[in-house]
Amino acid sequence: MASNNINKKAILLVIDGLGDLPTPKTALQAAKKPNMDKLAANGITGLMSTITRGVVPGSDTSHLQLFGYEPRKYYSGRGPLEALGVGIKLQEGDIAFRANFATVDSSLKILDRRAGRIETSIGKALELEIGMQIEDVQVIFKSSVEHRGALVLRGRGLSHEVSSTDPHGPGNVLACKPEFESPEAVKTARIVNTFTKLVFGRLNNHPLNKGRKLPANMVLLRGAGSYKNVPDMNERFGIKAACVAGGALYKGVARYVGMDVIDAVGATGTKNTDLKAKGNAAAKALSSHDFVFVHVKACDSFGHDGDCKGKAGMIGRIDKELIPILLKTGAYLVITGDHSTPCSRKGHSGHEIPVIVYGKDERKDGVKKFDEISCMDGGLGHLRGRDIMPIILNLIEKSKMYGS
Amino acid sequence: MASNNINKKAILLVIDGLGDLPTPKTALQAAKKPNMDKLAANGITGLMSTITRGVVPGSDTSHLQLFGYEPRKYYSGRGPLEALGVGIKLQEGDIAFRANFATVDSSLKILDRRAGRIETSIGKALELEIGMQIEDVQVIFKSSVEHRGALVLRGRGLSHEVSSTDPHGPGNVLACKPEFESPEAVKTARIVNTFTKLVFGRLNNHPLNKGRKLPANMVLLRGAGSYKNVPDMNERFGIKAACVAGGALYKGVARYVGMDVIDAVGATGTKNTDLKAKGNAAAKALSSHDFVFVHVKACDSFGHDGDCKGKAGMIGRIDKELIPILLKTGAYLVITGDHSTPCSRKGHSGHEIPVIVYGKDERKDGVKKFDEISCMDGGLGHLRGRDIMPIILNLIEKSKMYGS
Numbered sequence: 001m002a003s004n005n006i007n008k009k010a011i012l013l014v015i016d017g018l019g020d021l022p023t024p025k026t027a028l029q030a031a032k033k034p035n036m037d038k039l040a041a042n043g044i045t046g047l048m049s050t051i052t053r054g055v056v057p058g059s060d061t062s063h064l065q066l067f068g069y070e071p072r073k074y075y076s077g078r079g080p081l082e083a084l085g086v087g088i089k090l091q092e093g094d095i096a097f098r099a100n101f102a103t104v105d106s107s108l109k110i111l112d113r114r115a116g117r118i119e120t121s122i123g124k125a126l127e128l129e130i131g132m133q134i135e136d137v138q139v140i141f142k143s144s145v146e147h148r149g150a151l152v153l154r155g156r157g158l159s160h161e162v163s164s165t166d167p168h169g170p171g172n173v174l175a176c177k178p179e180f181e182s183p184e185a186v187k188t189a190r191i192v193n194t195f196t197k198l199v200f201g202r203l204n205n206h207p208l209n210k211g212r213k214l215p216a217n218m219v220l221l222r223g224a225g226s227y228k229n230v231p232d233m234n235e236r237f238g239i240k241a242a243c244v245a246g247g248a249l250y251k252g253v254a255r256y257v258g259m260d261v262i263d264a265v266g267a268t269g270t271k272n273t274d275l276k277a278k279g280n281a282a283a284k285a286l287s288s289h290d291f292v293f294v295h296v297k298a299c300d301s302f303g304h305d306g307d308c309k310g311k312a313g314m315i316g317r318i319d320k321e322l323i324p325i326l327l328k329t330g331a332y333l334v335i336t337g338d339h340s341t342p343c344s345r346k347g348h349s350g351h352e353i354p355v356i357v358y359g360k361d362e363r364k365d366g367v368k369k370f371d372e373i374s375c376m377d378g379g380l381g382h383l384r385g386r387d388i389m390p391i392i393l394n395l396i397e398k399s400k401m402y403g404s
Numbered sequence: 405m406a407s408n409n410i411n412k413k414a415i416l417l418v419i420d421g422l423g424d425l426p427t428p429k430t431a432l433q434a435a436k437k438p439n440m441d442k443l444a445a446n447g448i449t450g451l452m453s454t455i456t457r458g459v460v461p462g463s464d465t466s467h468l469q470l471f472g473y474e475p476r477k478y479y480s481g482r483g484p485l486e487a488l489g490v491g492i493k494l495q496e497g498d499i500a501f502r503a504n505f506a507t508v509d510s511s512l513k514i515l516d517r518r519a520g521r522i523e524t525s526i527g528k529a530l531e532l533e534i535g536m537q538i539e540d541v542q543v544i545f546k547s548s549v550e551h552r553g554a555l556v557l558r559g560r561g562l563s564h565e566v567s568s569t570d571p572h573g574p575g576n577v578l579a580c581k582p583e584f585e586s587p588e589a590v591k592t593a594r595i596v597n598t599f600t601k602l603v604f605g606r607l608n609n610h611p612l613n614k615g616r617k618l619p620a621n622m623v624l625l626r627g628a629g630s631y632k633n634v635p636d637m638n639e640r641f642g643i644k645a646a647c648v649a650g651g652a653l654y655k656g657v658a659r660y661v662g663m664d665v666i667d668a669v670g671a672t673g674t675k676n677t678d679l680k681a682k683g684n685a686a687a688k689a690l691s692s693h694d695f696v697f698v699h700v701k702a703c704d705s706f707g708h709d710g711d712c713k714g715k716a717g718m719i720g721r722i723d724k725e726l727i728p729i730l731l732k733t734g735a736y737l738v739i740t741g742d743h744s745t746p747c748s749r750k751g752h753s754g755h756e757i758p759v760i761v762y763g764k765d766e767r768k769d770g771v772k773k774f775d776e777i778s779c780m781d782g783g784l785g786h787l788r789g790r791d792i793m794p795i796i797l798n799l800i801e802k803s804k805m806y807g808s
Contacts, residue, residue: 361425361748363755365780379780383457390458394754401752402455403462403475404482404627 002240002290008396010332011282011292012388014066014250015318016059017300018337019353019372020311023344027299027308028354028371031315035323036356039333040370043358046380047372048388050339054350057385059300062338063253067293068237068389069230074256077160077225078249083150085252086142090227095158095188098223099141099151100166101126101216104200108173108218113166114147116214123149123216129202130219134194135187141219144248145269151221153191159184164222165196173218192221232258233291237389239398242285244278245295246270254293260285271298271310275317279325286329290396294326303341311343332359332395334388335370355383359395406644406694412800414736415686415696416792418470418654419722420463421704422741423757423776424715427748431703431712432758432775435719439727440760443737444774447762450784451776452792454743458754461789463704466742467657471697472641472793473634478660481564481629482653487554489656490546494631499562499592502627503545503555504570505530505620508604512577512622517570518551520618527553527620533606534623538598539591545623548652549673555625557595563588568626569600577622596625636662637695641793643802646689648682649699650674658697664689675702675714679721683729690733694800698730707745715747736763736799738792739774759784759792763799 002009020026049055050062051071060078061071069075079096090096101115101123123143130141130151137155144150161179176192178185199219209215233241235258243254243261246269251261264281266274273296282292296318302311326333333356340351354375365379383391393399407413424430453459454466455475464482465475473479483500494500505519505527527547534545534555541559548554565583580596582589603623613619637645639662647658647665650673655665668685670678677700686696700722706715730737737760744755758779769783787795797803 361427363426363776365777377781379451379777381451381780381786387457390456390754392458394458394460397749397753399458399460399754401460401462403465403468403479 002288006286006330009286009290010334010392010396011286011294011326011329012066012392013294013296013326013333013335014063015299015315015335015337016295016297017303017339017341017348019340019342019349019351020303020308021342021344021351023308026372027311027315027343029373030308030312031319033315033319033370035319035327036335036370037368039323039335039356039358040374041368042364043356044363044365044380045367045370045375045378046355046383047352047375047378048336048355048383048385049350049352050385052384056348056350057339058348059249059338060253062385063250065385066338066388067233067253067257068386069257070386074230076228078223079150079160079225080227081252081256082223082249083152083252084255085248085250086144086150088140088142088150088152090152091154092227092229093158094227095153095160096225096227097151097221099149099219099221101147101149102218102220103214103216104173104218108200110167110171110173112214113220115216116212117146118216120145122208123147125208126203126206126216129206130199132198134191134198137191139195147216148248151219153188157184158188160224160226161185162189162192162224164224165192166220166222173220176221230256234258237393237398238400239290239393240288241291241293242289243293243295244281244285245293246273247295247297250295250297259293260289269297271301271314273298275321276325279322283325283329286331290398291392296322300341303343304346306343306346308343332392334392336388352382355380357391357395362395406692410690410734413690413694414738414796414800415690415698415730415733416470416796417698417700417730417737417739418467419703419719419739419741420699420701421707421743421745421752423744423746423755424707424712425746425748425755427712430776431715431719431747433777434712434716435723437719437723437774439723439731440739440774441772443727443739443760443762444778445772446768447760448767448769448784449771449774449779449782450759450787451756451779451782452740452759452787452789453754453756454789456788460752460754461743462752463653463742464657466789467654469789470742470792471637471657471661472790473661474790478634480632482627483554483564483629484631485656485660486627486652487556487656488659489652489654490548490554492544492546492554492556494556495558496631496633497562498631499557499564500629500631501555501625503553503623503625505551505553506622506624507618507620508577508622512604514571514575514577516618517624519620520616521550522620524549526612527551529612530607530610530620533610534603536599536602538595538602541595543599551620552652555623557592561588562592564628564630565589566593566596566628568628569596570624570626572626577624580625634660638662641797641802642804643694643797644692645695645697646693647697647699648685648689649697650677651699651701654699654701663697664693673701675705675718677702679725680729683726687729687733690735694802695796700726704745707747708750710747710750712747736796738796740792756786759787761795761799766799
């Protein structure tokens with residue numbers, strides 16, 4: 001059961017892609033963020049490498065690591081995390097893929113990798129057409145936002161050691177190939193290739209695709225992974241944990257480690273996400289949980305777009321709309337990112353990410369501002385992602401003593 | 405043989421439970437400690453996590469780690485360390501427990517877990533009554549201070565994988581249970597349960613318990629561990645090491661790693677310990693040893709009591725009575741703690757602990773004071789416990805080169 005004492009609860013706010021490079025200011029330096037600066041001035045700060053120094057983290061491994069789940073031990077591909085995120089209930093041994101609708105011609109040449117970013121409602125309506133049985137394997141599909149979704153193969157003798165059908169660029173739908181000549185991988189590749197053929201047949205002349213310039217007549221697969229049950233955060237750390245996020249992946253990682261995923265209406269994982277709704281959902285979740293993970297995606301998206309002004313503006317929105325609600329709860333507050341997404345690079349990088357640890361009775365350092373440069377002088381020094389969960393457990397007095 | 409050159413010797417002073425939280429000052433910040441501040445100003449400082457960031461260390465694992473003995477490899481429960489500490493000579497395979505006298509009624513309901521904190525002399529006098537033979541197993545008991553002691557089972561086919569008889573709260577003496585259904589664990593649990601029955605019979609009507617309101621008529625057991633010989637510090641690091649400590653556990657860890665334990669009259673491990681006697685014993689030990697570990701327990705005890713004023717006062721006493729004697733030896737001086745025991749928490753925490761490394765010819769940083777906040781800017785940065793012994797070996801030029 002979760003504690004009733006707010007002094008023993010914590011919020012971890014992950015601002016996706018937070019870290020940046022100076023061009024000439026980083027997004028954090030350019031942002032108007034009086035609340036975060038006040039937290040930095042009244043808390044303890046530092047810099048963090050989610051994996052190890054210089055390593056460029058993926059979004060999946062970085063979140064696993066932040067939650068105290070070493071990717072080396074607990075990561076088995078992105079597919080299962082996406083599938084959990086879209087709401088498929090996985091069983092041990094399921095093989096899951098990230099999936100997306102695409103438009104192909106009759107020779108399976110890809111005309112649009114995103115089927116013209118089809119409406120979410122069309123994706124949903126096509127879901128049932130895609131579910132099927134191939135040999136003794138059940139194929140389960142669930143769409144999420146626009147062209148995105150996840151596909152699961154459930155049956156005996158399957159393997160995640162198969163290649164993608166998504167060429168990630170111009171070309172034809174790829175044949176799925178076993179990465180090793182194991183009977184399991186051979187069978188899985190055969191099932192996937194049959195699926196590619198059958199799904200085109202079912203979708204190409206589907207009424208919902210009638211008249212569409214870019215019909216959603218193919219489902220491309222990538223990121224195969226094999227699902228396994230892992231001990232949840234309650235079992236490992238003795239805490240009840242909740243997640244407030246928009247994006248499917250983040251909900252998926254949260255479900256994988258046993259968090260309750262809280263639905264916040266308007267939390268979309270996009271640039272227009274309703275930050276107040278997220279804050280309120282997090283505050284509410286604290287009444288029944290020890291730990292709440294709050295995820296804001298859009299800074300990463302602005303980084304990928306190279307839009308530094310947009311990224312700084314989004315940080316300003318978080319500062320104004322989200323932080324005050326989180327702060328008002330009275331819980332410990334840890335703010336960081338999962339990786340850097342420098343606007344000048346339009347992609348993830350291995351640069352360290354600033355961190356604030358704030359609690360009324362905690363140690364303070366001399367840092368006055370929250371940004372990549374100020375936090376170089378922080379009292380936490382240089383952390384790794386694996387340090388975050390032990391630090392949080394120590395804050396809320398849920399650590400198990402090592403020794404006696 | 406130990407070196408004769410005092411420039412190649414070092415003292416490690418461990419102030420137990422040293423680290424604290426600001427309420428609004430930490431104990432170190434509140435203490436009058438001109439000598440430690442002078443050492444900080446003329447030495448190099450930093451912060452240390454004994455295990456890793458945020459992890460809350462026990463007293464046993466933290467000391468093993470400070471001495472360069474990774475708990476993961478070298479720790480096998482608290483019992484053997486306590487038994488070594490009270491002076492029982494252990495043999496490979498011995499099963500040892502922490503033990504304490506308690507008062508029970510005839511249904512073995514615990515009336516007082518500490519038998520009214522019986523006098524140390526009574527505990528000593530009862531020692532022989534508790535030693536016994538059960539089946540082919542020899543039961544050895546030695547008392548230490550007040551109600552405390554250690555119990556050892558010596559014989560074939562025993563296991564430490566058994567539960568405690570001490571409920572650590574109200575209730576009856578617990579039946580000892582095997583944690584696994586191995587013949588060794590089953591046998592050990594049976595011996596322990598027979599012991600519980602026999603020891604009550606021997607003590608309950610013992611003349612020394614006549615007329616006592618809270619007779620010492622039970623011995624509760626916990627922290628079972630299996631003793632194994634480990635390579636000593638001389639073998640591993642090529643140094644002759646000595647220990648000056650009051651508390652049994654610290655002497656036990658020291659003996660476990662092969663230190664000579666020096667008796668300092670008046671070194672009690674309590675708040676009234678004779679710090680000058682400890683300093684003089686350490687100074688004397690340096691003539692025949694390369695490395696002397698000095699342990700002061702009381703700051704931890706004040707932390708557990710939530711007595712910040714007492715903790716600050718004890719730091720002041722250490723500064724005034726102990727540090728000058730240690731400094732006068734001319735040896736390198738490393739000062740730190742084994743973990744934080746914040747007065748506001750009344751227990752161990754995973755917060756970092758400040759460290760000073762001082763030697764006349766060593767590097768200095770810009771830090772002028774010895775406390776948790778000042779040392780955030782220290783030139784040593786953020787250490788782990790495992791770094792301490794290599795740093796000391798490097799100071800005294802006893803490191804073995806890694807490579808060539």
